[in-house]
Each structure stands twice: as C-alpha cells, then as structure tokens.
Amino acid sequence: MKILLLGLLLALPARADIVFFDLNFSPMEITAVTAAAKARGEKAHIFPERTPEQQRDLDKYYRLAQSLQTKLRGCQGADCGEIIRRLAEVQERLQAITAVMRKVENGELENIFASLDARSVKVSTMIFSGHSGGTGQVGGLLGGIVVGQVRQAFDKYPRLLEPVRAILLWGCYSGTLHSLSGIWQKNFPSVSTWGGFENRSPLGIRESSGRFLKSFLLSESKLRAAKGLNDAHRVFRSLDLVAELDGTAVVRDMYFTYDQAALVSEMLQRCQAFDNGMMDQFLCYDEGRAGCENPPADHRGALRDIYNYLQKNRHCHGSLKEKYPQLPSLEYLIRLIYLDNVKKNFVAQHAAESSSFGRIMKEVGPVPPLADFGKSTRKQDMEAFGAMATGLNALGFRDLSIVDRPNWKPAMLASMAKEALTNLLGPSFYRTFESSCVPFSWVDPGSREKDSCQFSQSVEDPLPVTMESQLVAMLAHTHIDKYLADHMLRGFWIDIPRDKEVWKEMNKAQLRLQIKDLEQLSDRSALEEARLALAREKLIHLDGIGPRELAAEEAAGLRGLVVLTGEKIEWAGAQPHGEVAKIALEERRRIMERRIADLEQIAQGLQP
Amino acid sequence: MKTLVLLSLFFPILSLAGENLPSRAKRMKALEDAGLFSFVQAQQMDELDQDLLYMRARRSSAEELKALYPSLPLEGLRAFSKEAQ
Numbered sequence: 121m122k123i124l125l126l127g128l129l130l131a132l133p134a135r136a137d138i139v140f141f142d143l144n145f146s147p148m149e150i151t152a153v154t155a156a157a158k159a160r161g162e163k164a165h166i167f168p169e170r171t172p173e174q175q176r177d178l179d180k181y182y183r184l185a186q187s188l189q190t191k192l193r194g195c196q197g198a199d200c201g202e203i204i205r206r207l208a209e210v211q212e213r214l215q216a217i218t219a220v221m222r223k224v225e226n227g228e229l230e231n232i233f234a235s236l237d238a239r240s241v242k243v244s245t246m247i248f249s250g251h252s253g254g255t256g257q258v259g260g261l262l263g264g265i266v267v268g269q270v271r272q273a274f275d276k277y278p279r280l281l282e283p284v285r286a287i288l289l290w291g292c293y294s295g296t297l298h299s300l301s302g303i304w305q306k307n308f309p310s311v312s313t314w315g316g317f318e319n320r321s322p323l324g325i326r327e328s329s330g331r332f333l334k335s336f337l338l339s340e341s342k343l344r345a346a347k348g349l350n351d352a353h354r355v356f357r358s359l360d361l362v363a364e365l366d367g368t369a370v371v372r373d374m375y376f377t378y379d380q381a382a383l384v385s386e387m388l389q390r391c392q393a394f395d396n397g398m399m400d401q402f403l404c405y406d407e408g409r410a411g412c413e414n415p416p417a418d419h420r421g422a423l424r425d426i427y428n429y430l431q432k433n434r435h436c437h438g439s440l441k442e443k444y445p446q447l448p449s450l451e452y453l454i455r456l457i458y459l460d461n462v463k464k465n466f467v468a469q470h471a472a473e474s475s476s477f478g479r480i481m482k483e484v485g486p487v488p489p490l491a492d493f494g495k496s497t498r499k500q501d502m503e504a505f506g507a508m509a510t511g512l513n514a515l516g517f518r519d520l521s522i523v524d525r526p527n528w529k530p531a532m533l534a535s536m537a538k539e540a541l542t543n544l545l546g547p548s549f550y551r552t553f554e555s556s557c558v559p560f561s562w563v564d565p566g567s568r569e570k571d572s573c574q575f576s577q578s579v580e581d582p583l584p585v586t587m588e589s590q591l592v593a594m595l596a597h598t599h600i601d602k603y604l605a606d607h608m609l610r611g612f613w614i615d616i617p618r619d620k621e622v623w624k625e626m627n628k629a630q631l632r633l634q635i636k637d638l639e640q641l642s643d644r645s646a647l648e649e650a651r652l653a654l655a656r657e658k659l660i661h662l663d664g665i666g667p668r669e670l671a672a673e674e675a676a677g678l679r680g681l682v683v684l685t686g687e688k689i690e691w692a693g694a695q696p697h698g699e700v701a702k703i704a705l706e707e708r709r710r711i712m713e714r715r716i717a718d719l720e721q722i723a724q725g726l727q728p
Numbered sequence: 729m730k731t732l733v734l735l736s737l738f739f740p741i742l743s744l745a746g747e748n749l750p751s752r753a754k755r756m757k758a759l760e761d762a763g764l765f766s767f768v769q770a771q772q773m774d775e776l777d778q779d780l781l782y783m784r785a786r787r788s789s790a791e792e793l794k795a796l797y798p799s800l801p802l803e804g805l806r807a808f809s810k811e812a813q
Contacts, residue, residue, distance in 0.1 A: 319751055363757030378753035424776055431752055431775040450749050454776065555748055560783050 136244035143250030144260025146324020156337035224263030252291025286313035295368035335360035353381035391436035408498030458563035467494035484511025593701035671723035762804035
C-alpha cells in the first residue's frame, strides 16, 4: 500500500511554486507573496531563510534605522550627533542579526538553486526584491544578485528555468524598458512576463509595495492570456496601485505602463526622435547664447517641445542620458521655461539680503546688485556668473584647499553665495537631477513658498550657528580628503590582485594629469605645492610594486590617516560648534581601523 | 552611513523641499480619479499644461484654481490628496 501511495505521489506533476528573494527586508511583500501563493494553489519559498525571532528583530531594528535616517536628514546642530550615535548602534544590531543568517551572497544563490533543483521544485514565478538602480542588480541588507549570477545559476540548473513564466524585479528603476527588456528579458527569453517599477519603488516595509505585488501575482496569468495589446493593457491598468507606484510590465514583446501600451520595438523607435538639434536648442537657452538670450515670454517654443517629448517618452531617459550626459530633468526644464517667474520670486523673497550679498561679492569684483537678477536676461546672468568665477579664481579659490590660504574666509563665503545663486537661477548640478531646491510653486509669480537652496544662509552676516557648524566639519574633512586623494587611497575596497593592477594603472594616469594641472598653476598654495611633490614621488614609486605591496601600502596610508583624523577630532572638539564634525570623524576613524585589519589579512594572502 | 553623514555635512544644499513632478502615469490616474480628464482633453492641454494643472491642484485652494481655470469642475479635487504619493 505504501509503495502504491509513493508511486502515485511520484506520478503527480511537481507543484508550481513562487520563489521570493528578500534582499532588503520586505515583510509586507512576504505577506503578499504567501497570500498570493495560497490563492494560486502554490507554495512560497522565501530566501534567505530566517526564524520568526530573527524576522521580529529585523523588523524592529530595520524600521528604527529607517526612522533615524529620516530624522538625520532634517536634524540640526547637536541633535544630529545623538542621531548619528543611535543610528550607528542600530546598524550594528542589524549587522549582528544578519551575520548569522545565510545571506544571498558569495555563491549562496547557486546553493539555493541546487536545493530547489534537488527537491524538484517547479518554479512558476521568481521575485527579486531590494534596492536597485535598474542596471541588472538587486540587493540590500540580506544580500545581492546581479543578472549575470542569476544567468550562471540557471545555466547550472536549466531544469529550474523551464517552467518559469514570470520574473518580477521589486526595486527602484527595475521596470524601465531598458531594465526589463534590454537587460533581463534578453538574458532569459523563455520567460514571458516581467514586472517592476519605472521610478522609485516603496520600501518593503510599506503596505503599498505588498499590495501591488499581490495584485500582480494574482493577475499574471490573465496578462498572459489577454488577446492583444489593448486587452492586456486593460488587465495591467486594473492592478492595485499600478499608477501610483509607476508599475511596469513586459509581456512577450509588449511593454506596459499605466499611461502607455506599445510594442517594445515601437517604444525604442520613439527614442530616435530626440536628436542633436533638440539638445542644442536646450543648451542654447540654458547658456543664454546668441539667438536664445532669454526663454520666450509666452513659455512656448523649443524648450516646451523638449519638455513634452521627455515627459511622454520617459522610457528613453536612460538611453538618451548615455548619449547626452547633460540631458536636463523635467524639474530643471520647467523652471527654465518659467525662469521669468522663478526670478521674480527670487528677488521678492531675498530683497532683504541685497546689501550683505553686495558686501560679500565685493571681494570677487564687479558683480551686479541682487535686484538686477530680476530683470536681467539669461545671457546677462551667464556673464555675471562668469565674472564671479573669474574673481574667485583670482583669489586662489580652486577647491577646498583654499582653507590653507590666509584670505580663505571671504573667498569661501563668496563661493558659497555664488553656488547658492547659481543653484537658484543658473545652470547647476540640478540640471540632471530629478529634484530641485527651487520650489515648484515658483513657476507661478507671487509664491509664498521658501526655497531650500541655502542662499539666505550663505549671505548671512554673522554666520549662523548651523552654518558655522557645517564649516567646521568641512574644514576638518578637507585635509583628510586631500590626504586620501594624495595617497591614492580611493581604491581601498579592491581586494582582487588583477583589479589592484588595473587600479594602479588608472592611478598612474590620474597622477600624470594631476601633476600637469598643478604644474600649470603659477600661484600654488603650500598644500598644492606639497601635493605636487607627493604626486611626482608616488608616480615613480607605483611603477615598481605589486598587489601585495599595494595592499600593505594602503594599510600604512590608512594608519597615517587614522593619526591625522585623531588630530582633527581633537581640533573639532575644541571648536565652539564642532560636536557634529567630531562624531562624524570618529565614525570615519572606526571604519578606517576596521579596514586596516582587513587589508593586513589580504596582504598576507596575496602574491608579492 | 558614512556617505550619508558626509553628504549632510558637506552638502546642506541637498536637503531638498517640495514635491517632484509626477510621472505621466501617476498624473493621468490622478486626473482620471478626480474626473478632470475630460476637462484636460477639451482644453487640448499638452504634457506641460497637464503637469501644471496636476501640481497646482495639489497645492492651491479651490478659489485659486477657479481663478486660473474658470471652467474646471472642482468636485473631484479631493482625490489629489497627498496620501496617494
């Protein structure tokens, strides 16, 4: 009888199951996967495996860490010190909890595949959840995978891939057309259904992430069974929170977002419509060139056309960005189109700082009064920004090594004011960001909303305590950063001998450039002079050493840095507002000490 | 964490305020839920105008919106609650 039962069991087809890789602690998604698997008549396998106690502790400390990180972003002065201290404690707790778990790293993915294969598990859907940049990797607190590793693991256990109908990538930007079709589907063409997020995704401790996942899992078969593009889009649009979370899907050769459904090939074709001419039009207005002295007063024309194109074709962003690194974000573009209103708000809100701005800028030469920025053209603004840069360069302000010059303070203040002003009104690093320090409401005149570009703080006289505190921290870190750069310690996380050689060659090339740049300066500061001598010495030295010596040298360099950091900790502690800097430096020293110990072990294991 | 601490110390400028522009999908759903999609179509609004309407609807009072868009049906505007973000 027993033999008969066993025979019957073996004759039954293996049940299809969902495999969920929880790489950054996502309890709400685990609940969703478990519920969806039950509804589908399947079993959910969660990795890494954990005990209920570990899950409970992870939940407690993970949420605490998230809340402290949020508080840290908005803290001021001494409060920040306490938050940094608590955050470090919580992160150590998290490390202790996860240290005993079998994280998905160092070959564990293949072990998991081997175990699933040995148990003849028939995988219907596989989910990777964690942080992602949409470039084929997903990871976090509990491990990480890259598409190549998954490929390798499936190649080793091909039977496991055969029944897989869907792979879902639950992380930020994992659902862009490039990620789903260009990276993942290309590697696994037999998998017909793919899902992810076009933009940022919610953390796995949020309910929304689980709701969308459950809905996707329960509608997956309907998506596949739909008759044609429109029918499939109707199913996709009905998914819970799909629009709110910017969910996306690829089903065979079709790509879906809430607002669009098209063949993948058609979506890719649309990206060809953006050309050099459009980019030139943008740069022409952004830089106030001849013929584009100011964005049109009616807010229409080429800039608006570019905005409309980019909003409608967000899926092209990745490929266009590769071709045009200066491609503006929508946030930047809309403020440029409405620059007239932005400037009106700026002048109205900062009128009171006009005289202190004038006092600070006196150091750098002829800079227009603040009120003039309300009526000037983009072209005139660009000329003013250029004059400020020239004036600052003449004062010796090239980078933070200015702190070694006797006249550093006025130049530092002028530089900060210039930075804040260009972040508000000029081309700045915000050009390519999905955010801005200028509030959106400034596209309309008469906004009551304040900007967060720190212009007021930059021209405040005397300096406010918060700014002084930040300045103390900045000065304390300046020497340390220069030390890191000068001693080539930026590659100190590389442990593979071959990579160390590559790193050495890269650094030699960088050293040559650095020497060339420094030699061209006729008024080198003492620090710049020392850096030039060190760079020449280092270049000669690097030629004759191998990976083992490199690791030993990095350890020695870091030991020197620990001493220097100790001096700066004492210095910061003695400053009136140096508490936050002191804590940050102590944390930095602790990381360096840990790394020295690692490097010493690595150096022992490497060939000379 | 080191990076976070250093960023917060070196680049106070990164402490950004405000809300980002929506994706087209998010905007379309919000306008549909608020019963404004037919208004958008009747006005033949382009992408930028729709974004402006969405952002203004989330930030402005009914009176302010009525001044900017006299024929705007205001019944569904509560759907623009920040909770959806």
